[in-house]
Amino acid sequence: MFRGGTPISLDNKGRLAVPAKYREGLVSLCAGHLIITADPSRCLLIYPQPAWEPIEQKLNSLSSFNPQTRSLQRLLVGNASDVEMDSSGRILVPPPLREFAGLSKEVVLVGQGAKFELWDDEKWNLQIENALAFKDGIPVELDGFSL
Template identity: 85%
Template sequence: MFRGGTPISLDNKGRLAVPAKYREGLMSFCAGRLVVTADPSRCLLVYPQPVWEPLEQKLNSLSSFNPQIRGLQRLLIGNACDVDMDGAGRILVPPLLRQFAGLSKDVVLVGQGAKFELWDEEKWNLQMDNALAFKDGIPAELDGFSL
């Protein structure tokens, strides 16, 4: 279970160091094999390979005759890249995906349960501002929900 946000810096080669608190678990769960892909929100998704594979199979099983489904398949599967953590716990974020998400040197790795989101820090801050604004009101699904 991944949770919380961690500010990270990409190095000159586009590598990021996976936070130490996740490294051991990722090594034991998936031998450090991850999949990075594009997200419609213009961030990147980072999955442990065993979590990604059933999602990829499910996406591939959907009808590609529906233009919306085909677009999502192109986005998610067409951009999926296998990456391996190196001995220092770093992964290389592929250049095309860095460009897609507009990643600068300063990024935020955000735990989202079984996956991470990788955001440019400025875009992440805008997402948080928007989440606090409730521009369209509170969704009906949150009626009666309390923290």
């Protein structure tokens, strides 16, 4: 389970150091083999390979005759890149994906259970502000939900 947000700096080559608290788990779970892809929210999704494979299979099994489904397949599968953690626990974020997400030097790696989201620091802070404002109201699914 990946939880919490960690501020990270991308180096000049576009690499990020995976936080130490996740490295050992990622090595045992997937030998450091990760998939990075685009998300409709303009962040990046980072999956351990075993978690990504069923998602990719399900996406590819959907009908490509539906334009919305086809667009989602193009976005998620068409932008998926295989990356490997190096011996220092770094991964290279491919330049086209860095550009897609508008990543600057300062980014935030956010644990989301079985995956991570990678956000530009400023965009992440805006997401938090929007969440706090309940700009779009509270989703129906959260009626009766309590923390």
